[in-house]
């Protein structure tokens with residue numbers, strides 16, 4: 001990067017006076033947490049988030065990873081079971097399957113949207129399969145209707161990793177609607193943040209009750225554990241930040257959309273790029289604006305990313321190493337996922353978060369065109 005050049009980061013938390021006031025208010029209240037994870041701010045945040053995603057129940061936890069782990073054990077997954085999931089995702093999607101003692105079975109992606117390919121799921125189902133985890137990668141919804149149909153046909157649970165998808169819509173409904181449980185992250189880079197934090201949403205009352213127990217040591221009453229649990233409780237300060245962020249989320253999403261659409265206009269003439277799309281009745285959350293440098297090898301793609309970074313554009317590659325090729329995860333069996341491997345060599349993401357101005361978007365578009373074409 002040139003000296004004195006300010007980098008446009010790939011994502012940035014959008015924190016204002018509202019979040020600061022909300023934190024101070026909690027600190028002054030003296031109520032920092034609740035023994036069973038059900039403090040007043042947590043309850044408020046859960047109600048408001050459930051309303052936003054049109055789910056009946058929401059359970060706040062202290063990370064997206066905790067949300068996934070809780071959903072996996074909530075679904076009854078245990079040692080000896082198999083769970084089908086994409087390899088082209090953040091490692092937490094697979095990690096939580098392994099933490100539950102189950103085997104991750106990786107399935108290839110559809111090249112258009114980088115999400116798990118419904119057609120390829122059936123072939124991976126065995127007698128040990130208990131669940132499918134679909135990820136809405138980059139905030140672009142997975143094709144959930146056919147996946148739901150497969151899950152129903154084979155009696156499998158469907159868990160949605162919606163960590164990147166706050167505000168995304170599938171078939172006219174907020175993502176999560178087709179899943180038994182949807183898992184969200186409020187990590188600092190996400191469309192809305194609590195610093196660290198997460199949420200599980202579900203329409204299943206019994207499951208919501210079980211998740212509540214799993215969140216706090218298996219306790220319905222203090223010191224009387226009725227099942228094996230964790231401490232996955234969200235602190236009150238985090239929930240207060242979450243409420244302030246959720247109130248602003250529609251504005252954040254609108255700005256991300258404006259930036260993404262402008263970038264698509266700018267890059268539209270680039271023959272060598274595959275741009276992100278939104279199928280009918282679907283909306284991206286535009287967590288990441290990810291393009292594919294068609295036909296490139298990773299070295300060529302990396303060279304473009306490096307040039308962009310030298311020009312102050314915080315381009316990043318998600319994900320440079322698919323999970324099935326990570327050293328730890330190779331032990332779950334050799335598999336060839338050609339679309340996943342190709343995508344990991346060709347994609348790169350560009351900043352469209354709410355702090356990026358339209359002038360910066362134009363600069364990003366022109367700079368990308370310059371180095372790619």
Ligand SMILES: Cc1ncc(COP(=O)(O)O)c(C=O)c1O
Pocket residue numbers: 063064065066068089090092093135161163164184185186187196197198
């Ligand atoms: C797809 C995906 N799954 C899971 C996670 C885990 O969330 P967290 O970082 O809040 O634990 C993340 C976020 O980092 C993610 O992007």
